[in-house]
Amino acid sequence: xxxxxxxxxxxxxxEGKNCTLQCNYTVSPFSNLRWYxxxxxxxxxxxxxxxxxxxxxxxxxxxxxxxxxxxQSSLHITASQLSDSASYICVxxxxxxxxxxxxxxxxxxxxxx
Amino acid sequence: xxxxxxxxRHEVTEMGQEVTLRCKPISGHNSLFWxxxxxxxxxxxxxxxxxxxxxxxxxxxxxxxxxxxxxxxFSTLKIQPSEPRDSAVYFCASSLGAGWGATISRPQHFGDGxxxxxL
Numbered sequence: 001x002x003x004x005x006x007x008x009x010x011x012x013x014x015e016g017k018n019c020t021l022q023c024n025y026t027v028s029p030f031s032n033l034r035w036y037x038x039x040x041x042x043x044x045x046x047x048x049x050x051x052x053x054x055x056x057x058x059x060x061x062x063x064x065x066x067x068x069x070x071x072q073s074s075l076h077i078t079a080s081q082l083s084d085s086a087s088y089i090c091v092x093x094x095x096x097x098x099x100x101x102x103x104x105x106x107x108x109x110x111x112x113x
Numbered sequence: 114x115x116x117x118x119x120x121x122r123h124e125v126t127e128m129g130q131e132v133t134l135r136c137k138p139i140s141g142h143n144s145l146f147w148x149x150x151x152x153x154x155x156x157x158x159x160x161x162x163x164x165x166x167x168x169x170x171x172x173x174x175x176x177x178x179x180x181x182x183x184x185x186x187f188s189t190l191k192i193q194p195s196e197p198r199d200s201a202v203y204f205c206a207s208s209l210g211a212g213w214g215a216t217i218s219r220p221q222h223f224g225d226g227x228x229x230x231x232l
Binding site: 031032034041042043044045046049051089091093101103104105106 | 155156157158204206217218219220221222223224225226
């Protein structure tokens, strides 16, 4: 069964600290993996899109990694800011049939001053 | 640039009533997606259109749900009759891409959703 599991469910960190969010998937065949940031009351915003052959992709202070062998991805946030407080959602797109997007339930990050 | 525009932002209605949610995608985008988000299930894809044609509606929960895209700049999601378990936030997203292969390599741009409450 295609699944995406994210951990932790929630995380509280102090402003300025780094953190890493995890995404494990059991999706086959794999097409690509995305990380989204969702602020409260807003729609998700795309951070990165990674294909099978990409190991690392950065977007400012956000760096995503992908290990296609172990089917794991991580999102590292450097020097966190209060505005990083949001839910972070991992999405895996399966190859083959159209419309096959599998969503994780997200990690809720709170950055405190 | 205008992003994806959804209306209404909030809808509260009684069970059994018809509900229509509206979406205006980003101009020039040819793929459109409707999603539902709940605390229990997270985000779920309901239906995907490409060039105004429904391609995959396997996520539509049941016959009470229907979606249309009469032109490239407008789509609706209708629930008739509505039930309390339909309460959720409904998102519309659009992206570039003629066909699924091109669509999945591009980011999706989400609207801010419609928060639907069925009493």
